[in-house]
Amino acid sequence: MPRFFFHIRTRDGQLLKDPEGQECANLQVVEDDAMASAKEILAEGLLAGKPLLTGNSFEIFDERDVLVLEFPFSRAAEKPGARP
């Protein structure tokens, strides 16, 4: 299975690197995972007393370092989708 790296671009421009990556069968799985993970990160943030960090986004790269998906957290805040 191909491996994808779920880096996080914060709203102030910082890139939080995912050093390990994870295996996903295809791009649909990558997108579902991004949706579920963003929902979870937003929820954890709220539970920790933070505002909803919708300015963050996933920048997901494949093993050849090609950007395959940009996923704004705002999408997870507004749309239904994969559960965390």
Add this chain to the structure above:
Amino acid sequence: MKGGVMSNQPNITYRNALLKRLSRADLDLLEPHLKRVDLPLRTPLETAKFPIEYVYFLESGIASVVAKIPKGRDTEVGLIGLEGMTGALVVLGGDLAAHDTYMQIVGEGFQVPASALSAAMSESATLKALLLLYVQTLFIQTSYTALVNARSKLDERLARWLLMCQDRVRDDRFAITHEFISVMLGVRRPGVTVAIQELEGKGLIRANRGEILIRDRDGLFQIADGTYSEPEHEYERLLGKI
């Protein structure tokens, strides 16, 4: 007299805290069955619903007892290092594993057939008593894990768990995958990136290429906010310092 003094001395050939605390007589019961083994990452030590064949006394590394919901995510319910052993259910008289147990930080240990351990425990009340004390501490650890999983925030859980790892690895630095951290925290892996960054941003840890460096243990203790230390105090009360 001389023999008595000798048998009271801590056994220096073992790093494992339980083996170290056994009397010479109890070691004589176990030692013929102990086999030193390397325990690479992910070595399965027990498999849920299968008979427990071997019990492991760890000398280094960390094993994790992991519970899973069908089609759900895995969650760690027990952490075992050189302070303890796998096979708590064998000590209690059971035979089937309730959960999977596998190595999450590479290490080594002593393997003993579960049947040999049971036989040794029925022969020696002192051996049985010591192992039961350890099982008691593991039970307390697991109950606190249940508490924090239900009530504590991600950064608090991560801080607690890093302290628990540091106690067992006895080093400021250890190799650990985000995947393992996600199992231990009960969150998806990308959430780990955020939690690590948060502790890193406060200068408490440094994460680099699969390695965590603990920079400020007291700071982690503060973040853990009371979730760390109760099980550790009980361990110390019952068995001595981890």
